[in-house]
Each structure stands twice: as C-alpha cells, then as structure tokens.
Amino acid sequence: MKIGFIGGGKMAQALARGLISSGRYKAENIIASSPKVDNKLLEEIRKLGVATTHDNVEVANNSEVVFIAVKPLQVSKVVSEIAPIFRRDKLLVSIAMGITMRYMETLLPSKSRVVRVMPNTPAVVGAGASAYSLGAGCLDTDSGLVHDLLSTVGFAVEVPEVLIDPVTGLSGSGPSYMFNAIEGLADGGVKMGLSRELSIKLAAYTLYGAAKMILETGDHPAVLKEAVQSPGGTSAYGMHELEKGGFRGLLINAVEAASNRSKSTGDLVLPRQSMENMIYEDDHHEEFTSKRVAIAGRR
Numbered sequence: 426m427k428i429g430f431i432g433g434g435k436m437a438q439a440l441a442r443g444l445i446s447s448g449r450y451k452a453e454n455i456i457a458s459s460p461k462v463d464n465k466l467l468e469e470i471r472k473l474g475v476a477t478t479h480d481n482v483e484v485a486n487n488s489e490v491v492f493i494a495v496k497p498l499q500v501s502k503v504v505s506e507i508a509p510i511f512r513r514d515k516l517l518v519s520i521a522m523g524i525t526m527r528y529m530e531t532l533l534p535s536k537s538r539v540v541r542v543m544p545n546t547p548a549v550v551g552a553g554a555s556a557y558s559l560g561a562g563c564l565d566t567d568s569g570l571v572h573d574l575l576s577t578v579g580f581a582v583e584v585p586e587v588l589i590d591p592v593t594g595l596s597g598s599g600p601s602y603m604f605n606a607i608e609g610l611a612d613g614g615v616k617m618g619l620s621r622e623l624s625i626k627l628a629a630y631t632l633y634g635a636a637k638m639i640l641e642t643g644d645h646p647a648v649l650k651e652a653v654q655s656p657g658g659t660s661a662y663g664m665h666e667l668e669k670g671g672f673r674g675l676l677i678n679a680v681e682a683a684s685n686r687s688k689s690t691g692d693l694v695l696p697r698q699s700m701e702n703m704i705y706e707d708d709h710h711e712e713f714t715s716k717r718v719a720i721a722g723r724r
C-alpha cells in the first residue's frame with residue numbers, strides 16, 4: 426500500500442518509523458512533504474528511506490492513504506490544495522488535533538473517504554495508542570484498513586467522533602504527562618542519592634511494568650495498587666504525599682483541559698468552514714447542509 430504524509434514533523438516521523446520498523450510497510454512505498462523552510466525535518470524522514478518532496482499534491486497523487494500531519498490551522502490550506510485531484514480511490518487520514526471530519530469533507534469532493542485519527546508518539550516504538558472515526562464517505566473496508574495500519578504501531582480502537590477530543594486529552598497528550606512523571610520520579614531518586622541515569626531507568630521501568638500489569642492481568646488499577654501497599658509500609662506513606670498534592674485530581678484536570686482545548690481548536694476553524702462552503706452541495710450531511718443554506722439565506 427502506498428502511504429503519504431503531508432507534514433513531515435514529529436508525529437509523521439513517529440508513525441513512519443513505527444510502520445517501517447514493523448517490517449509490514451516498506452519505506453519505498455512511503456512519501457512525505459513539508460515546505461522548503463522545514464527541509465531539516467524532511468532530512469530526518471529521508472533517513473528512513475522515505476521519499477520526500479515540497480509538493481503536497483505529489484504526495485496525494487502517489488498515495489492510496491494520505492495522512493494529514495500538519496498543525497490544525499494548516500489543515501484547511503493543505504486539504505484545499507489536494508482537493509482537485511482527490512478521488513474515491515484515496516483515503517484521507519487526518520491526525521490533526523481538533524479538526525472535525527465534517528470540516529475536511531466540506532473542503533473535498535463529495536463522498537470523499539475521510540478518517541480522523543488521534544495517535545500518540547509511542548507509535549515510534551510500536552507502543553502507540555490510537556483512536557479513529559470513519560467519515561460518511563468511507564467504504565465498508567476502510568475500518569479494517571485503518572485498524573490494520575494503526576495496530577501495526579500499537580493499540581487501535583474505533584470510536585464515535587465525539588470521543589476523539591477526550592482521547593486527545595488522554596492518550597494523545599498523555600505521553601507528555603507521563604514523561605513528566607518519569608522525570609519527577611527520577612528527581613526524587615536523585616534527591617535520595619541515586620544517579621540520574623539509574624533513576625530515569627528505574628522510573629521508566631516502573632511505569633512500563635505498571636502499564637504492562639494492567640494490560641496483561643486485566644485487574645483494576647486499585648487492586649494492583651493495594652497489592653503494593655502493605656499496611657504501615659513505605660508505599661502508603663508515599664501515596665499519602667501524592668494525594669495531599671491532589672495527584673489524581675491533577676490528572677483529571679489535565680485530561681479535561683486538553684480535551685477542551687482540542688474541541689475549541691476545532692470550533693475556531695468552523696466559522697471559516699461554513700462561509701467557504703455555503704455554495705457547495707453536500708449530499709451526505711443533511712443537517713450541515715441545511716445550516717449552510719440558512720447562513721446563505723441570511724446574507
């Protein structure tokens with residue numbers, strides 16, 4: 426399968442690396458684009474054996490699956506650029522935070538196959554977590570195709586689109602929270618006399634081991650937590666400090682704030698979308714069409 430990335434930044438590189446190192450996808454079947462000013466990023470991705478270009482249309486022309494891997498506010502520009510050559514033999518897979526499928530569909534020919542994915546950077550080591558939603562123009566086979574692609578680089582699950590913002594707040598942004606947690610644990614180790622190197626390793630294995638236990642035992646985290654905390658032992662003392670600082674509340678707040686940020690980023694681009702598309706017929710989103718007709722009528 427021919428895969429293209431429009432945008433050759435951090436997340437595109439993580440996905441490309443993950444796909445290639447799985448052995449299931451060949452670098453020579455992958456192409457990526459970025460503007461000339463970002464040549465350095467393209468050099469990185471070129472090192473994987475991936476073809477590169479500054480021309481987004483070339484990527485779309487040469488791919489069956491076209492990932493949109495630019496920042497959210499660039500989505501409109503790049504999707505509009507490829508729209509004239511976009512046909513139903515191509516699948517558009519956007520990983521942009523906040524940007525709805527409806528928005529992208531209105532920039533493309535009607536019945537275009539559009540998928541919205543929220544991946545995360547651990548895809549680079551085959552330990553990603555991705556959720557995806559399929560657009561109205563997708564084929565029955567698209568769910569399997571996307572699932573196959575994403576499960577090559579980790580866990581993948583299909584969800585209704587309304588859940589993509591919460592997924593973004595949890596697993597999309599989550600690696601950054603966990604890197605911070607590892608750094609904090611390591612700082613504690615260093616404070617108590619362990620070397621920095623050993624502290625980071627112990628902290629990383631601790632998170633890795635805890636995550637692996639959850640996934641492999643299927644036990645609730647509370648059950649596994651209880652098994653570590655002996656009455657009057659060290660873990661209960663450590664946990665008390667975390668709870669005094671509002672540990673779990675902070676994590677809940679983080680997921681909530683990031684989810685809301687994703688949603689509001691999408692809302693930010695919507696007015697432009699309505700104005701741009703008032704003149705087009707849209708035959709697979711009746712509710713949206715009537716909203717656009719209403720706006721057009723008001724002009």
Ligand SMILES: NC(=O)C1=CN([C@@H]2O[C@H](COP(=O)(O)OP(=O)(O)OC[C@H]3O[C@@H](n4cnc5c(N)ncnc54)[C@H](O)[C@@H]3O)[C@@H](O)[C@H]2O)C=CC1
Pocket residue numbers: 431432433434435436437458459460463466481493494495496497499502503520521522543544545546597598
């Ligand atoms: N970094 C992460 O952990 C995750 C990022 N995402 C999403 O992935 C998307 C990309 O994020 P990152 O890779 O982190 O950003 P990045 O800044 O590393 O990459 C963005 C890329 O877009 C390219 N670009 C800019 N304008 C362009 C244009 N007109 N045509 C073609 N390419 C263009 C840049 O050269 C750069 O390679 C964002 O929408 C983000 O929300 C989603 C999940 C996780």
Ligand SMILES: O=C(O)[C@@H]1CCC=N1
Pocket residue numbers: 522593597598
């Ligand atoms: O922080 C961001 O905007 C992106 C989306 C999810 C992870 N990184």
